[in-house]
Amino acid sequence: MPIGPNPNLPEELQGYHTLVVLDQPQSTKERRPNFGSLHATVYKAISSVDGLAYVLRRIENFRLMNELAFGAIEQWSRIRHPNIVSIREAFTTRAFNDSSLIVAYDYHPNAVTLMEAHLKTRQSLGLNPHSPAPVPETILWSYVTQIGSAIRAVHTAGMAVRILDVSKVLLTGKNRVRIACGGIADVVAYDTRQDTQILQQEDMLNFGRLILALCCNSPNPTTNINKSIETMMRNYSPEFKAVVLWLISKPSPMKSINHLFELIGPRMVTEIDALQHQNDRLEGELASELENGRLVRLLSKLGFINERPEFDRDPRWSDTGDRYIIKLFRDYVFHQVDEHGNPVVNLSHVLTCMNKLDAGTEERIMLISRDEQSCLVVSYKELKACIESTFSELARGTAR
Ligand SMILES: Nc1ncnc2c1ncn2[C@@H]1O[C@H](COP(=O)(O)OP(=O)(O)OP(=O)(O)O)[C@@H](O)[C@H]1O
Known part of the structure; x- marks a missing residue:
């Protein structure tokens, strides 16, 4: 959640403006480094x-000692993965009156960290954060599949995630998680380059710790690892426990993220099913939005045609031919009254009429003039043709 605009922030920063701090404000006293020995702000x-x-x-x-450090950002920006927040660019700046490193990522509205989503809520509600209110296993299987897939993409690209914990993985939609800080560690720790294979083994340990943290409602489950494993065993299936224990097991050259997918095979099928259901739901919603779009276009055309002020003194325009039919139809849709003369405000009547008009059905309706002196019977098909021709006449500027 944005905290609000801050007058102390630069107005312009290498092509970015309107900066808003997203971090929770920390008092100077409790302000702690959050990237190794460095402070970071979002x-x-x-x-x-x-x-x-x-x-x-x-x-x-941050002092950039070697331009080559940005090479990793280029590599990261080539990774497009549904469970990784995409990197756009990185640069250094003095706009904050220091020397800062800036890494720009895609913005995901309403994103919260896994820490905020699952661990902080208990603390902020004044509940004991260690008391058992386990994250449901189905959700954790989904997280394991998604984060595992993200790590696999990074390892396949010959890199390591390096920053992976509950405060650096975002929940960006219903159960959709994304690794949030790719690339930063590669730039910041460029001078102390480490063996990628070792870093990849650490990724798996960090991944295991992250899942264990969610199982135990504790940001630091390894402080008392035996107790954390006990808690996990009480609340989760043996199959799930086996996966977490494998992740936090001793690094070995044989331990690869690909093996995770052999362990969780059947769970991936559940994940695929859930994704397809979600896809069906979204397609359904999209279909109704498309319908809304068609109706808005039709209503706009009616709005353009009826009551044009430039034809006010020219009843021949609005009271003859196609335009007259459209005018009566507008009254039929919006201006009906009941037997007591009160306006009928019925949205479903409007939607039904508009849908029939959009489809151009053969159904006929009776249109009556306000003075009840004339009465016309027309089909929606004819009405649709009238509206189309009058609108194109207007659009061509040949209405007069
Ligand atoms: N890519 C993003 N899109 C949208 N919001 C984001 C994105 N990245 C981070 N945020 C938001 O910024 C906030 C701060 O992120 P940050 O990574 O600093 O988490 P944090 O919990 O404050 O961690 P730390 O304790 O290390 O400062 C998060 O609550 C999250 O809502």
Whole structure:
């Protein structure tokens, strides 16, 4: 949640403007480093290039010693994965009166960290964060599949995730998770380069710790690992426990993220089913939005045609031919009254009429003039043709 605009922030930052801090404010006393020994702050900002919102992660007091450190950002920006927040670019800046590293990522509205979604709520509600209110196993299987898939993509690209814990994985939709800080560690720790295979083994350990943290409602489940494993065993199936224990098991050259997918095979089928259901639901919603779009277009055309002020003194325009039929139809749809003369405000009548008009059905309706002196029987098909021809006449500017 944005905390609000801050007058102390730069107005413009290498093509970004309207910066808003997204982190929870920390008092100077409790402010702790959150990237190794460095402080980081997260902002939402708007790009002047495409007008879209992005997230800028700023690492304070960072000195770039070697331009080659940005090579990793290029590699990361080539990764497009549904469970990784995409990187846009990275640069250094003095706009904050220090030397900062900025890494720009895609912005996901309403995203919260797994920490905020599952662990902080208990603390903020004043509940014991360690008391058992386990995250349901089905949700955790989904997280395991998604985060595992993200790690696999990064490892396949010859890199390591490096920053992976409950405060650095985002929940960006219903059960959709994304790794949030790709690339930063590669730049910040460029000078102390480590063997990628070792880092990849650490990824699996961190992944195991992350899942264990969610099982135990504790951000640091490894402080008392035996107790955490006990808690997990009480609340989750043996199959799930086996996966977590494998993830936190000792690193070995034989331990690869690909093996995870052999362990969780049947769960991936459940995940695929859930995704297809979700897809069906979204397609359903999209279909009704398409219908709404068609209706808005039709209503707009009616709005353009009826009561044009430039034809006010020219009853020949609005009271003859096609336009007259459209005018009576407008009254039929919107201006009906009941037997007491009260307006009938019935949205479903409007929607039914508009749908029939859009489809151009053969159904006939009786249109009566306000003075009840004339009465016309027309089909929706004829009405549709009238509206189309009058609207194109208007659009061509040949209405007079
Ligand atoms: N790509 C993003 N899109 C949308 N919101 C994001 C994105 N990345 C982070 N956020 C938001 O920014 C907030 C702060 O992120 P951050 O990674 O600093 O988490 P944090 O819990 O404050 O971690 P730390 O304790 O390390 O500061 C999160 O609550 C999240 O809602």
